[in-house]
Amino acid sequence: MFRKDKSIKDAKEAAELWKALPQEEKEEYEAEYKQALDKYKLNVGEWQETHPPEKKARKEAGTSRKKVAKEGVPKHPTTSYLLFKLERGITDVKEAGEAWKSLSAEERAVYEEKSAEDRKRYQAELAAWKNEHPGEEPFERKTANQVPGESAKKPAKPKKVWAEGEPRPPVPVQTDFAKSHGKGMKEGMEAWNAMTVEQKKPWVDRYKERKLAYEKEKLAWEAKQRGENTAEGASGGSGEEEV
Known part of the structure; x- marks a missing residue:
C-alpha cells in the first residue's frame, strides 16, 4: 500500500518515510490495509469452502510425497551458516543465530569461501552423475509409505458407486x-x-445453499437406510425355531 504508492523499493527508506508521515495520512493507509486484509480473508474463506484439505488428508493417510535423491546422487552443498554451526558445535538455534550475527565480515568470509568450494564439489559430482545416468532426474517423489523401487505415482482413487436414491453432492x-x-x-x-469477489458472491452463496440442502438430504437418506436395515434385521430374527 504505502510502499507501492510511493514507489519505494528499499525497506529502510520506507520505514523512515513512514515515521515522517502525519498521523492522519498513516490512518488512511492503515484503513486501506485493513480493507485489503478483509478482502484477502474473504477470498481465503471462499477458496476453503470449495477446496477440500487434500494435502492434509494425504499426510494423514501416509500418501504425501516428498522429494528424495536417487542412489548415488551427491549430497547438497553445505551453507556457510551451517558450516559455522557445525564447526562451533552450537545446537541451539537462537544461540547460533546470535553468534553468526556477531561475526565480522572477514570471519564470515572464511565460511562463505568454504561453502563456495563445497558448491563447486557438488556441481562437479552432480554433472558426473548425470553423465552416468543420461535422461534421468536426480530426484524423485516418494510417498511416506512407499516400498523402495515401487512407482511413486499417486494411487488412483476408487470410483464412487452411488446407491439407489443416494443424494449427490453439488x-x-x-x-x-x-x-x-x-x-x-x-x-x-x-x-x-x-x-471480483462481489461478482463471485452469488455463485458462492448458491453453492453453500446447495451444499446445505445436500447435507440435509444425505442425513435423511442415511437415517432411512438405517431404519430399513433395522426393520429387515428384526423381521429376519423374529421367527421361532422349531423343536
Whole structure:
C-alpha cells in the first residue's frame, strides 16, 4: 500500500518515510490495509469452502510425497551458516543465530569461501552423475509409505458407486459457473478468475445453499437406510425355531 504508492523499493527508506508521515495520512493507509486484509480473508474463506484439505488428508493417510535423491546422487552443498554451526558445535538455534550475527565480515568470509568450494564439489559430482545416468532426474517423489523401487505415482482413487436414491453432492462453484455459461472448464476458470469477489458472491452463496440442502438430504437418506436395515434385521430374527 504505502510502499507501492510511493514507489519505494528499499525497506529502510520506507520505514523512515513512514515515521515522517502525519498521523492522519498513516490512518488512511492503515484503513486501506485493513480493507485489503478483509478482502484477502474473504477470498481465503471462499477458496476453503470449495477446496477440500487434500494435502492434509494425504499426510494423514501416509500418501504425501516428498522429494528424495536417487542412489548415488551427491549430497547438497553445505551453507556457510551451517558450516559455522557445525564447526562451533552450537545446537541451539537462537544461540547460533546470535553468534553468526556477531561475526565480522572477514570471519564470515572464511565460511562463505568454504561453502563456495563445497558448491563447486557438488556441481562437479552432480554433472558426473548425470553423465552416468543420461535422461534421468536426480530426484524423485516418494510417498511416506512407499516400498523402495515401487512407482511413486499417486494411487488412483476408487470410483464412487452411488446407491439407489443416494443424494449427490453439488458441483464445485467454478464448475457450476462454467456450465451455466456454456463454457469449457479452462475458459470458465479464466472467466471466474477475472471476476471480483462481489461478482463471485452469488455463485458462492448458491453453492453453500446447495451444499446445505445436500447435507440435509444425505442425513435423511442415511437415517432411512438405517431404519430399513433395522426393520429387515428384526423381521429376519423374529421367527421361532422349531423343536
